[in-house]
Amino acid sequence: MIPELGQYALILTACLAVLLGTIPMIGATVGNALWCSYARPLAIAMFGFVLFSFLCLSWSFLQSDFSVAYVASNSNTALPWYYRLSAVWGGHEGSLLLWLLILTGWTLAVALKSGNLPEDIQARVLSVMGLITIGFTLFILFTSSPFERYLPRIPEQGADLNPLLQDIGLIMHPPMLYMGYVGFSVAFAFAIAALLSGRLDTAWARWSRPWTVVAWAFLTLGIALGSWWAYYELGWGGWWFWDPVENASLMPWLIGTALVHSLAVTEKRGVFKSWTVLLAIFAFSLSLLGTFLVRSGVLTSVHAFASDPDRGFFILALLAISIGGSLLLYAIKASHVKSESSFGLLSRESFMLINNVLLTVCCATVLLGTLYPLLVDALNLGKISVGPPYFNALFVPLGSLLVLTMGVGVLLRWKQTSLQLLIGQLWLPGVLAVLAGALSLYLLPYWPGFWVSAGLLLAWWVVFTGGRDLANRMRNKSAGLSALLGQSRAYYGMVLAHGGIAVLVVGIALVSTFSEHSDLRMEPGDRKQFYDYEFVFDGIRKVDGPNFHSDTGVIRVLYQGEPYTEMYPEKRLYTARGNVMTEAAIDPGLFRDLYVALGESLGGDAWAVRVQYKPFVRWLWLGGLMMTIGGLLAATDPRYRKQARRDLAGA
Amino acid sequence: MNPKRKQRLLIVLFIVVGVGVAVGLTLFALNQNINLFYSPSQIAEGEAPQGTRIRAGGMVVDGSVQRSTESLAVSFDITDYDKVVRVEYTGILPDLFREGQGIVAQGELDSRGVLQAVEVLAKHDENYMPPEVAEALEKAGKMPKPAGQEFNK
Numbered sequence: 047m048i049p050e051l052g053q054y055a056l057i058l059t060a061c062l063a064v065l066l067g068t069i070p071m072i073g074a075t076v077g078n079a080l081w082c083s084y085a086r087p088l089a090i091a092m093f094g095f096v097l098f099s100f101l102c103l104s105w106s107f108l109q110s111d112f113s114v115a116y117v118a119s120n121s122n123t124a125l126p127w128y129y130r131l132s133a134v135w136g137g138h139e140g141s142l143l144l145w146l147l148i149l150t151g152w153t154l155a156v157a158l159k160s161g162n163l164p165e166d167i168q169a170r171v172l173s174v175m176g177l178i179t180i181g182f183t184l185f186i187l188f189t190s191s192p193f194e195r196y197l198p199r200i201p202e203q204g205a206d207l208n209p210l211l212q213d214i215g216l217i218m219h220p221p222m223l224y225m226g227y228v229g230f231s232v233a234f235a236f237a238i239a240a241l242l243s244g245r246l247d248t249a250w251a252r253w254s255r256p257w258t259v260v261a262w263a264f265l266t267l268g269i270a271l272g273s274w275w276a277y278y279e280l281g282w283g284g285w286w287f288w289d290p291v292e293n294a295s296l297m298p299w300l301i302g303t304a305l306v307h308s309l310a311v312t313e314k315r316g317v318f319k320s321w322t323v324l325l326a327i328f329a330f331s332l333s334l335l336g337t338f339l340v341r342s343g344v345l346t347s348v349h350a351f352a353s354d355p356d357r358g359f360f361i362l363a364l365l366a367i368s369i370g371g372s373l374l375l376y377a378i379k380a381s382h383v384k385s386e387s388s389f390g391l392l393s394r395e396s397f398m399l400i401n402n403v404l405l406t407v408c409c410a411t412v413l414l415g416t417l418y419p420l421l422v423d424a425l426n427l428g429k430i431s432v433g434p435p436y437f438n439a440l441f442v443p444l445g446s447l448l449v450l451t452m453g454v455g456v457l458l459r460w461k462q463t464s465l466q467l468l469i470g471q472l473w474l475p476g477v478l479a480v481l482a483g484a485l486s487l488y489l490l491p492y493w494p495g496f497w498v499s500a501g502l503l504l505a506w507w508v509v510f511t512g513g514r515d516l517a518n519r520m521r522n523k524s525a526g527l528s529a530l531l532g533q534s535r536a537y538y539g540m541v542l543a544h545g546g547i548a549v550l551v552v553g554i555a556l557v558s559t560f561s562e563h564s565d566l567r568m569e570p571g572d573r574k575q576f577y578d579y580e581f582v583f584d585g586i587r588k589v590d591g592p593n594f595h596s597d598t599g600v601i602r603v604l605y606q607g608e609p610y611t612e613m614y615p616e617k618r619l620y621t622a623r624g625n626v627m628t629e630a631a632i633d634p635g636l637f638r639d640l641y642v643a644l645g646e647s648l649g650g651d652a653w654a655v656r657v658q659y660k661p662f663v664r665w666l667w668l669g670g671l672m673m674t675i676g677g678l679l680a681a682t683d684p685r686y687r688k689q690a691r692r693d694l695a696g697a
Numbered sequence: 698m699n700p701k702r703k704q705r706l707l708i709v710l711f712i713v714v715g716v717g718v719a720v721g722l723t724l725f726a727l728n729q730n731i732n733l734f735y736s737p738s739q740i741a742e743g744e745a746p747q748g749t750r751i752r753a754g755g756m757v758v759d760g761s762v763q764r765s766t767e768s769l770a771v772s773f774d775i776t777d778y779d780k781v782v783r784v785e786y787t788g789i790l791p792d793l794f795r796e797g798q799g800i801v802a803q804g805e806l807d808s809r810g811v812l813q814a815v816e817v818l819a820k821h822d823e824n825y826m827p828p829e830v831a832e833a834l835e836k837a838g839k840m841p842k843p844a845g846q847e848f849n850k
Contacts, residue, residue, distance in 0.1 A: 281792070411723055418727060429734030429832075431752060436730035440723060565788045567769050626792045645769075645789035654769055654789045 049114050052102030053193040055095040059150070060183040062092045066176030070169035074243070082169035089157035089172050092179065093150040100147045103192055104134050113200045116140060116192040122206035122622045124593035132217040133207040138341060138357075139192035141220055145337070146182050148221070148228045153179065156232060156257070162691065163253060170239035171232075178231050181364045189357045206593070206622030215275030223268030223295060227333040229261020230298060233305065234330035237323045238372060241379045246323065248386070251313035252689060254326070256681040258309055259539075262302045263677030269295050270670030281628030281643045283563070283658045285666055288434045293416045294336030297409050301329045304405040306677075311398045315460060316386030318395075321402070323380060331369045332409070338365055339416070390462035397455035404448045411440045442497050449504040449551060452544060453511035457518075471518075475510035482506040494559040501555035508548040512541055539680025546672030553665030562659040565645070569652045576659040579640060580604040583655060586647075594618040596629075599644045599653065603633070615644040615655075639663050732803060736836070740806065741780035747806045753782060754801040762796060772811075775800065777836075786814040793819035 066088040073081025103116075107130045112118040120137045121130050135144040153175040160168050186192075210216075236254035240246045272295070277285045286292065305325040312322045338361040389395035415432045422430050457471045483503035487493070519537075520530060562576045568583040575581075584600040601613040613631035620627060633640040638661045645654025734752045735745040745751055755775035762773040772785045773796075784802050794800060794817060804814035 282789075407719065414723065415727065418731075429752075430731045431734070432727065433730045433732055433750070436726050439726045439730075565769050567767070628792055643789075648764060648769075649766075656789050 048102050048105050049111070049193040049195065052099040052106075053191060055099040055102070056183060056187055056191070056193075059092055059095045059099070059146075060180065060187060062088055062095065063176050063179035063183055066092060067173055067180050068176075069173075070176075071173040074166040074169040074173070077166075079165060082165050085169045085172040086157045088176070089150075089153045092176070093154040096143075096147050096150045100134075100143055103140060103143060104131060106193075107131060107134050110204065112202070112204050113195050113197060114192075115194045115196045118196060118201045118204045120204070120207050122204040122593065124622065125204075125207060125212070126592060128217070129207055129212050133211075135220050136207050136211050136216070139186070139190045141224075142182070142186050142190055142341070143192055144220065145224050145228060146179070146186060148224045149175070149179055149182060149231060152228055152232050156235075160253075167239055167243060167245070167250075167253075170242055171235045174235035174238045175231060178235075178368070181368070185357075185360050185364065189360050203622070206620065206625075209594070209618065209620045209625050209627045210279060213275065213279055215271060215279060219268060219271040219275055222264055222271055226261050226263075226265020226268050226302075227295075227298060227336065229257065229264055230302060230326075230329040230333050232261065233258040233326045234372070237326035238375065241323060241375050244379065244382070246319045246380075246383050248313050248316050251309050251319075251322065252686065255306075255309045255313055256683075256686050258302070258326075259306055259677050259681040262299070262306050263674045263681065265295070265299050265302060266670055266677065267674040269299060270667045270674070273670075274667050277663070278630055278632055281630050282656065283561075283630070283641045283643070283660060285557070285663065288415075288432075288437045290416050291336075291340050293412050294332075294339045297412050297416075298329050298332040298336060300405050300409040300412070301325055301332055304402045304409075305329050307398050308402055311395055315389070315395060317389065318399070318402075319385065320376075320380040320383045323376060325402070327369070327372045327376060331365070331372075332413075334361070334365050334368060338362060387461070389460070392458065392463045392465060392468060394455055394458040394460050394463075397451055397458055400451050401448065401455060404444055404451070408441065408444050408448075411444070412437065445551075446497070446500055446504060449508060449547060452547065453504075453507045456511050456515050456544070471514060472511070475507065475514045478510045479503055479506040482510075491560070494555070498555045498559045501551050505548040505551045505555075508544055508551075512544055516541070534683055534685060536680040536683040536685065539676040539678070539683070541676070542679065543673045543676030546669040546676060548669075549665050549672060550669030553662050553669060556662040557660055557666065560661045561663075564657055566655050566657060567648055567652055568655045569650070574657050576657070578606050579610070579659065580607070581640075581642065581657050583653070585651060586653060589616070591618070593622060594620045594627075597644070597647070599631075599642070599655065601631070601642050601655075601657075603640060613640065613642045615642045617644045617646075634664060636664055637662060734801075737775055737777045737782040738780045738836075740782045740810070740812070745806055747808065750803065750805055751812075752801055752803050753784070753812055754799065755782070756799050757794070757796050759796045775802070783811045784814050784817075785811055786817055788817075790817055791819045 066085065069081050070085035070088075073079070073084070106114050106117050107121055108127065110117065110121060110123050110130070112121075116137060116139050120133045120140070125133065133140075135141040153172060156175065157168075157172055160171070163171070233254050236250065236257070240250040269292075272292070273285045276287070277283060305322065308318050308322045308325055311318050338358070341357060341361060415436055419430050419432060422428060453475070454468075454472065457475075458468065480503065483499070483506050486502045486506070487499055493499075516530070519533060564574065566572070566574055568574075570583060570585040572583045573580055580603070582602040582604065584602055586597050586599055589596045589598045595618070597617045599613075599615045599617075601615065603610045603613060611633055613633060615631040616629035618627045618629055619625070628643050628645075630641055630643040632642075638659060641656075641658040641660055643656040643658075645656060647653055732750050732752050733745075734754065737753065737755045739745055740753060745753070753775065755777045758774040758776050758781060762771065764771050768787065769789065770785070770787045771790065772783060774781045774783055776782075784804075786802070786804075791800075798819055801818045802812055802814040803816040803818070804812050807813050
């Protein structure tokens, strides 16, 4: 009964979405205020029904109702309750329902938080969100309903959740990532609404800016969590694989980053408007493309669930309609947009433009590397894959250039900066960065090569140019400390996010150069030394968990000859499906991780053991976290609320 | 041409040249780094090049896995149920590697026609078969019906 209610709620959602997608839109076009006013209650009701449907599915999981096919293939009675709950989005159907829940959640948030928008803009934004909801609800109903039953042959036991997914990382990674993906739909809806109403002005940029930044922050967190999860769960200590599905999340992130910056320029200076709109359209389109790539099964990947071609066609059609429609609208409307000011070559505007171009180029190279194998395959020219060296070869120089211009851009003024002033600002941070970079290189065990050295230097460059900017701001105020604390929240957000980039760069540079890694055949008593750490294999013991049996290795670690810690990497056999899983043992630290994973038994007491020393690997996710917090700080700047009130008073 | 147009022309030329160089370099990098996929039949018939990085996939032949007692070296056969190719690898095999399982190996062919693998991939779902392997098997007309499909529609 409960699953049928869930299905019914979804059907009602589709009906409400059709109403939301049409009535307020027509109302806004013909100027009917009553029709416009339907938008908010419809948005609220829509969220209510999707939430109800989601709860129905969660209930079926908690009750282990194996008559529901989706529950039977993703759960098991031996599964602890929290994994049963997270199993709701452990497969294709449920993760789409989660996607829908988040989409309507964002719609609800816009409905509740946009009381100060002009009526017609609000109606149009919500209406566009409604249109997107129609697409996804129909997709679920027609191709991937999670509520389908196994009748009359009800399985007695479920097939269990994939053991890789029985983990805290999976509980959090998809919701955060989807918050980001779907969050760009709000930026998209604002852009479409602005195009439709013909009011592409700074007010529009100001309204959509906090939404975009929040979505971007969640996407950042989602990607960082995914990388962290892959690092400790996949058992070989990699943190980024240039896997097509990772690329699918990186592309909207790159365009989203460009969008966040371009929106800032549009709001402050009234230029780049049509470019900003285009970025908003692309950011959301790439999110959709990501969904298509992951969910259609065209890719060989960890994430690709076994799936049928109908789904692929449906998403492809959805993609074609939304991208084609919005670009058509853009082509018709955007030509009338006029810039409100001009700017010189040496200005913050032009450096933001360089930033945007570089990010877009990065995104294009990722897109090419990801889609090229699909294209070649579709043309029957063979099966190929594009290896990480391609991405590294392009990303390292582009990224370096990006970080270099970031330092300059922060110190430039809007409109025009004289070269003399700029050099006066830049020479000191430049010299300091070179000195600090040289010192860092001196402290390293050996010369790491040009690009890694450049990375370290650039990280310092970001730190010192940021410091210079802060010093400038403090000099104009009387008291130093109060000036330090008296900056706007958006400014702290920016500093934190840029600092996050520096931290990330250091992490990438060092972990990819100074990691030590070796696969060993170890018998009890065998040893291996990395720098100051010595690993001693003490054998295997058998341990039983709630739904698995485990061979647990015991590895003693000595630091400079003294006992330091013991590590317990595991090889688990999950009984429900007979899956074997590696659980790595990690000794985390700010400056290095020790990472031990167990391979297979080699007969007798010998085991294959993978021992790794990963310096600065935590900095990758620390950087991501700093960017996330920075984004959230900036988005909650009280300025947006104050300005909104002023807009309302003026209107 | 008035100065303003001249300036614009310069900018446009600059952009065109810049984009051209960028696209050229990108395609060059791409061409250096694509790995072609070959089925065991294609390799056995000598279609695959030696000394360049390729991908090969197939089912691991039952009883073919041989481990060294001294090191992590391992060798095994992969097949599309038509021809067989030997793969040699040193390192830890993925969790889902086992006999009868579909895998993809990445590496170079040596002069004996043995694939010296640097990476062995087996995917994280026991019923899942890499699409390349599935297609290779289908071409050879040897697609097996995996058991336990009722949970993975």
